[in-house]
Amino acid sequence: xxxxxxxxxxxxxxxxxxxxxxxxxxxxxxxxxxxxxxxxxxxxxxxxxxxxxxxxxxxxxxxxxxxxxxxxxxxxxxxxxxxxxxxxxxxxxxxxxxxxxxxxxxxxxxxxxxxxxxxxxxxxxxxxxxxxxxxxxxxxxxxxxxxxxxxxxxxxxxxxxxxxxxxxxxxxxxxxxxxxxxxxxxxxxxxxxxxxxxxxxxxxxxxxxxxxxxxxxxxxxxxxxxxxxxxxxxxxxxxxxxxxxxxxxxxxxxxxxxxxxxxxxxxxxxxxxxxxxxxxxxxxxxxxxxxxxxxx
Amino acid sequence: xxxxxxxxxxxxxxxxxxxxxxxxxxxxxxxxxxxxxxxxxxxxxxxxxxxxxxxxxxxxxxxxxxxxxxxxxxxxxxxxxxxxxxxxxxxxxxxxxxxxxxxxxxxxxxxxxxxxxxxxxxxxxxxxxxxxxxxxxxxxxxxxxxxxxxxxxxxxxxxxxxxxxxxxxxxxxxxxxxxxxxxxxxxxxxxxxxxxxxxxxxxxxxxxxxxxxxxxxxxxxxxxxxxxxxxxxxxxxxxxxxxxxxxxxxxxxxxxxxxxxxxxxxxxxxxxxxxxxxxxxxxxxxxxxxxxxxxxxxxxxxxxxxxxxxxxxxxxxxx
Numbered sequence: 159x160x161x162x163x164x165x166x167x168x169x170x171x172x173x174x175x176x177x178x179x180x181x182x183x184x185x186x187x188x189x190x191x192x193x194x195x196x197x198x199x200x201x202x203x204x205x206x207x208x209x210x211x212x213x214x215x216x217x218x219x220x221x222x223x224x225x226x227x228x229x230x231x232x233x234x235x236x237x238x239x240x241x242x243x244x245x246x247x248x249x250x251x252x253x254x255x256x257x258x259x260x261x262x263x264x265x266x267x268x269x270x271x272x273x274x275x276x277x278x279x280x281x282x283x284x285x286x287x288x289x290x291x292x293x294x295x296x297x298x299x300x301x302x303x304x305x306x307x308x309x310x311x312x313x314x315x316x317x318x319x320x321x322x323x324x325x326x327x328x329x330x331x332x333x334x335x336x337x338x339x340x341x342x343x344x345x346x347x348x349x350x351x352x353x354x355x356x357x358x359x360x361x362x363x364x365x366x367x368x369x370x371x372x373x374x375x376x377x378x379x380x381x382x383x384x385x386x387x388x389x390x391x392x393x394x395x396x397x398x399x400x401x402x403x404x405x406x407x408x409x410x411x412x413x414x415x416x417x418x419x420x421x422x423x424x425x426x427x428x429x430x431x432x433x434x435x436x437x438x439x440x441x442x443x444x445x446x447x448x449x450x451x452x453x454x
Numbered sequence: 455x456x457x458x459x460x461x462x463x464x465x466x467x468x469x470x471x472x473x474x475x476x477x478x479x480x481x482x483x484x485x486x487x488x489x490x491x492x493x494x495x496x497x498x499x500x501x502x503x504x505x506x507x508x509x510x511x512x513x514x515x516x517x518x519x520x521x522x523x524x525x526x527x528x529x530x531x532x533x534x535x536x537x538x539x540x541x542x543x544x545x546x547x548x549x550x551x552x553x554x555x556x557x558x559x560x561x562x563x564x565x566x567x568x569x570x571x572x573x574x575x576x577x578x579x580x581x582x583x584x585x586x587x588x589x590x591x592x593x594x595x596x597x598x599x600x601x602x603x604x605x606x607x608x609x610x611x612x613x614x615x616x617x618x619x620x621x622x623x624x625x626x627x628x629x630x631x632x633x634x635x636x637x638x639x640x641x642x643x644x645x646x647x648x649x650x651x652x653x654x655x656x657x658x659x660x661x662x663x664x665x666x667x668x669x670x671x672x673x674x675x676x677x678x679x680x681x682x683x684x685x686x687x688x689x690x691x692x693x694x695x696x697x698x699x700x701x702x703x704x705x706x707x708x709x710x711x712x713x714x715x716x717x718x719x720x721x722x723x724x725x726x727x728x729x730x731x732x733x734x735x736x737x738x739x740x741x742x743x744x745x746x747x748x749x750x751x752x753x754x755x756x757x758x759x760x761x762x763x764x765x766x767x768x769x770x771x772x773x
Contacts, residue, residue, distance in 0.1 A: 230528050279556045287527050289556045292547050298517045299552055302524020302532075305509065309485070310528050329548070332517035340509070 174218050176388045182254065183213045183388075184448045187419045189250035189263055191442045192453065194433040197267040200275070203416035203429035204321060205247035207352050210391050211412060212237075212247050215317055216255040219395055224256035227284035235314045236303060238288060240296020241321035241350065242276040243431070248285075249273050253454075257285035263454045294327025296320060297347060301337045301407075304345040315402060319348045323355030326364040331376075337407040338377025345407040346398045347378075350385065352416040354427035369411055378409040385412030420445055455671035456646045458664050460630040464601035466622035466658075467565040471496025472601075473608025474533060474563075478504040481531065481612055487522055488535040489515045494624075495535035495565050515540045519548035522560045531612055532560050538567035538621055539580035542587060553617050554590040561611050562587075563620045567597075568708035569736070569753055570625040570658060570746040579741035585713020587619040588686045594639060595686040597621040597707075597715075599660035601629040603683060606637035614639055621657065623708075625746045628661050642689040644696075648678035651764050652696040652703045656682050656715045659706035659734065659755060666760035677764065685715050690722055697729055702771040704763045706734040708755055730770035732763040 174182075186209050194200035216222070220235035228234070239248050246266065253260045258272070265271035272283040276291025288299050300318035307314060324330065337345060349369065353360050360366050370380045379401050383394035391412070398408045416430065417423025420442045423434075434442055477484040478500045485507040486500050492510075501508045511518040515536055522532035534541065541564035542549070553560045564583065571579050588595045594616060598604040604622045611618045631643075645660070646667055655663035660681045667677045678696050682689065697703050703723065705716035716733035723729050736753050750756045 232528065236527070288523060288558075289551050292551045294516075295520050295548055295552050298520020298548075299524040299527075301517075302521035303527045304524070305521070306525045306528030306530050309507070309530065312528070329516040329520065332514035333520065336511065336514065336517055336521070 176392070179213055179217060179388050181448050182217055183209045184419070184446050185452065186213060186247060186250045186254065188443060188446045188448070188451065188453055190246040191420065191434055191439055191446070193246045193250070193263055193266045195439040196264070198433045199267055200246055200433060201243040201431045202246065202433065203354070203423060203427070204241065204244040204350060204352065206420060206423060207386070207414040207416045207418050208244055208319065208350050209247050209419070210386050210388055211319065211348060212251040214388065214391055214395060216251045218392065220317070221314065224285065227257060229287060231287070232310060232312055233314055236287060236316055238290070238296045238300040238303070238316070238318040239277060240290055240318055241293060241324050242290030245273070245275065245277050248277060252285035258283065260452070260454045293321070293324040294329040297330055297333040300347070301333055301342050301345060304342050305340070307344055314344070315399065316345050317348070318345070319350060322349055322351045322353065322360050322366060323364060325349065325366055325369070334373065334376045334378070341405045342407050343403050343405050346395070346402070346410065347407065348410045348412050350414055351411050352414045354416045354430065356427065356430055358427060373409045377406060379406050380409045380411060382411045383413070385414040386418045455667050458630045458645070460628045462629055463626045464629045465624060465626050466598060466601055466604040467494070467624060468496045469598070469601035469604030470563055470565070470608050470620070470622055471499060473605040475499040475503065477609060477612050478507065483529055483531045484533065484612055485509065485525055485530045486533045486535065487511050487518050489513055489518050489540065491536050494537070495563070497535055515545045516548050519545045519560075520552050523552035523556060523558045526558045526560060533563050534560065535563050535565070537578060538564035538583045539578055542583040542619070543580060546586060550590060554593050557592070558617060559615055561618045561620060563608070565622055566624045567621045568623060568658070569741045569749040569755065570623050570708065572624070572746045572749065573743050575743040576740040581708070581710045581736050581741065582713060583619070583621060584685055584707070584709050584715065585717070588713070588718065592616060593686065594618040594684070595621070596639065596684050597657040598683045599657055599681055600627055600631050602633050602635060603631045603637065606635050607683065610637040610639055623658055625658070627658055630661070640684045640687040640689055642692040643681040643683065644678075644692070645681055646677065646679040648676040648700065650676045650700060651768055652678045652680065652700045653706060653760065653764070654680050654682050654693060654703065654715065654719055655706040656685060658708050662755070662757045663706050663760055665757035666764070669757060669761050670764055675764065675768070682715055685718055688718050688722065690726070693719060693722060694726055697723060697727055702730045702767045704732050704734065704760060704767055706755070706760050709735055711735040711737055730767045732767040734759050734763050
């Protein structure tokens, strides 16, 4: 059961309604397909599948200050993207929540851009706190950042997203063992359980099995939700926030569809790392209609 | 040849432990992580006096590097502790992405480097760590020579902003550098002025170079001996100044030839001042079990090997 939030810092700053969030999500999806189309590379599938989560966090859930960006983020909630290949959704959400100009999305994956193929701090892009892309490292980093918050007496929350295929990396399980043992209870981790990875379905490739049972056995509080519906996702995040401060970290297993929102990309690993061609882009944009499109 | 008196021999890892404990008292942002080797890394005093700032990670070095990177976000200065092998090769990609490329202020502190780890054998005797770490852009690489210098280096790296690899070892060696030394990252230390050959040594080989200098003096050879405790950034100015004077160079280190100090100096000389160079280092080989002294003898990392290298390089010197 959801508990009352442990402090005001968890109270959402923005009061966006679900219809408003849906409009933002559609605009973000337009950015994603246009970004990867423009450079004929990048990862649209996972980006489209995780759009509701990132929009929820940056436009409703997290207390954060986009400008000026502060790496240490004292007093701010912070998000880490472990599966860095879904950078298009991360960049779009960062830009549209005010970390950097939306026009900069046009530089994605191009020479001399701050928007590297995978997220990096090296070019000082506001909103990015760690490089990611080589998989399996984000849960450790987020756990360290959460422990730094505890040392600082900082009551804000650390969020991290991992892919489900990414859970095949051993380091994830080192961190999964560590965080409950060290009572890192200011941490909410998400798994993008879309069931797909490059070579096919995760069940066939990695045999992830019963993730709830696995993480519970490691000492996590585990919640499950549909990650593509704000109506289910937002209450689950709220429930997760209510579980903070009780000596255990929280893991949200989020069922999503890769490519969600674009019918021909949905549910298939084939759109993991492939960009749409001109015709496919036009089809996708027709499906992603917003009241007032503000494409970059 | 100058004399280098010392009153005691100590292990360099204890210098790290003492430095870390002092940092615990003087710098509230310093935190420490260890992968189940508190005693071996001499971190006991820090753990006892600053338990809130110590994180026992268990045998999970990859996680330790990620945690350290995360702890910097919020202003902490994490010092990680494990053996050199598990501080580098085992976690290379974690260091590369989460620490080096991300520009995180992590201090990777590595004990039991090289052959002098001894009887545990080649699985634990990493001889490639300097090379691995110096190849990473902006990684600072330090290999101090004795207890006092390791303690001073430990204090100094806390004030340096950026990732550092600090390498030290297990055996007891003469503690001859001053207790009150100011450790300057990237600055060589001139130990003995000489005119016939330049010996650039790092880590445990610095003392061996001093022993070699005495043997050479008996043969009428006046060796310039310089301690290069920082492999990266390299003190190019001091190295070139000395080499231009003596016209021949010997390097000495407890590491592979490939990727070590000698490799860095060879690159520098080839670009700036091509001169005869001989390297005292392990030549494309793993180590093995044995006592530290036996191993250093077998793999040619002692004063005799340095003397032989000096004689060889001086014979190659332009007349």
